[in-house]
């Protein structure tokens with residue numbers, strides 16, 4: 264990006280909102296970028312794009328669901344590219360993930376049935392029996408896909424086990440590593456960039472997580488802006504391989520920067 268950004272890939276949780284709380288400067292930020300192509304991302308495998316559209320709407324921001332790429336959508340696109348229509352999937356995940364997989368044309372099988380792929384998302388109601396079946400299927404050669412490798416989910420109630428913890432539980436039992444669809448996977452960022460139709464060097468990736476957002480943006484070849492409003496709360500110690508181009512406390516400072524750029 265030699266000049267101002269021409270497209271945006273923006274993480275949602277910790278950037279646009281925290282839980283049900285909009286971040287300061289949310290509406291002003293959208294008034295700035297709405298004239299440009301943008302895609303909003305989330306690694307939360309319990310929500311659909313429609314859910315996110317509704318949530319932003321409650322915060323006074325109108326964003327079409329088509330501009331929202333959830334890990335649920337990205338996972339279904341990946342499965343559709345990998346498996347023939349009607350392939351059998353054993354899903355350890357939320358209602359949103361199950362619904363999306365069914366909608367994408369996969370046959371969802373119950374525990375105890377053979378499957379072509381095991382799909383892991385955040386499943387707050389998972390059972391030992393389901394985990395056991397996932398282990399058996401992967402051991403027998405089923406494809407192994409997860410929405411995230413992150414073992415920890417940061418919530419308003421503190422750190423909880425995330426989808427990556429369930430995937431790791433399977434990996435701990437079987438000598439197999441899952442394909443991760445969610446951030447920082449290229450599957451998520453390349454899909455978003457293709458949707459923008461803007462070359463990576465003209466894209467600004469905005470996120471609050473150094474590893475999953477900034478790491479994914481750097482791998483894409485985009486410029487990156489880390490906001491210290493979420494997971495990565497400090498710029499101290501950012502000296503490793505992943506370095507954001509810009510660091511801002513939050514959306515208001517990013518908006519000020521963009522106003523000066525244009």
Ligand SMILES: [Mg+2]
Nearest residue numbers: 274276277471
């Ligand atoms: Mg985030």
